[in-house]
Amino acid sequence: MAQPLYVIGHQQPDTDTVCSAIAYARLKQRQGTDAVPARAGEMNPETQFVLDRAGVETPSRLDDAAGERLVLVDHNEHSQTVSGAREAEIVEVVDHHRIGDVTTSDPIFFRNEPVGSTATILTQLYDAADESIDEETAQLLLSGLLSDTVVLRSPTTTDRDRTVAERLAELAGLDVEEYGKELLQQKSKLGEKSPREMVLGDFKEFEFGAHEVGIGQVETVEPATVLEQREAVLAAMDDVVDEREYATLLLLVTDLLEEESTVLLAGGHEDTVGEALDATFTDREAFLPGVMSRKKQVVPPLEDALS
Known part of the structure; x- marks a missing residue:
């Protein structure tokens, strides 16, 4: 039986990293790959709100990736990877940060673009694969995009992010500003954190x-x-x-x-x-x-x- 392919974001996962892992795993599954979304740490209140609102199961936590096959999303530096990643086989990277120190022994698919979120890139990967984006996946991708760009207010926001956000909002049946305000309220919940x-x-x-x-x-x-x-x-x-x-x-x-x-x-x-x-x-x-x-x-x- 072939090993599953874990699609996983960085430690201290945020909304873009978790939603990107889920969305990309779904795309890989449609393409016939046994892909599993995973996370490398505890969920924060905003991300849990997003998944609960969309009715999506929280990805399982992968504590040790040694010996596993990985797709890294939303990061490409070993200081941010899941434990054991140095002893794993990294087969793909999709990211929007600076190029870090992750290296591989074989050529891999490596997509890195200067946009405001990994979700923006994944929307383009769905298009490139000629795969439609359903309402639930659109909501996840929109959440990641709006969270990482602070509802399109961050200086990292590009015109491409804005265009993709409007498209995803239409697919998800959401208003960018109204839904964005919900996310900001959740992002601000520090609760009883020490x-x-x-x-x-x-x-x-x-x-x-x-x-x-x-x-x-x-x-x-x-x-x-x-x-x-x-x-x-x-x-x-x-x-x-x-x-x-x-x-x-x-x-x-x-x-x-x-x-x-x-x-x-x-x-x-x-x-x-x-x-x-x-x-x-x-x-x-x-x-x-x-x-x-x-x-x-x-x-x-x-x-x-x-x-």
Whole structure:
């Protein structure tokens, strides 16, 4: 019996990564492949809301991918892959982030485009395969797209994202702005999360030269919910830095309504980070007007500064 093909996104999965895994697994299944959507971590409230609303089963969690066959969606760096990915066979990658360090022994299908979401690329892959997108899959893809582009407000948003969003909304029978507001409300639900859970909830690791860097992000319409716990959050960040030996760790607290962020810092390189982000830190905190995207507005200047 042939091995199943696991379609899986990054650790600390978000809505784009989970919905993309489900949608691409469905496309592979239509093409005759035994593809299984999977996730590499706990679900967040927004993503669970999306799946519950669509009546879609939560993908099973894959804790160790060693020896498995994988399609990576929404990432291509080993620091973000499921545990055991280095000992797995990676057969495809579909992503919209910078090119990372995942390598393969054989040529593979690798699709990477500078758009606002992996869901945008997957919509095009359905078209290329001449496969229709049903209402449920359209809702999943639209959710991933709107979540990653902050309802088309993020600077990562392209004209292609906008066009695809309108098409998916029509297929799903949804209004982009109305449904987007529902997602923003869910994205802001921090619930009873501890400071550590806030730091690591939407978190990615990067290697910038010799430096290991962690960057977390909390997207909310109520940033005070996080910033009122500033000292506890900074203490949690310090603990993570000590445990993982990061050169520096940043937490972006992004105000979705005002379209700006406050950044907290742990570890070293405060001056370098401040210069890279054109910001001045006071008591390990800095204000970043107009900054919403970790991928486009934070990672590139930090990589240049620290590499």
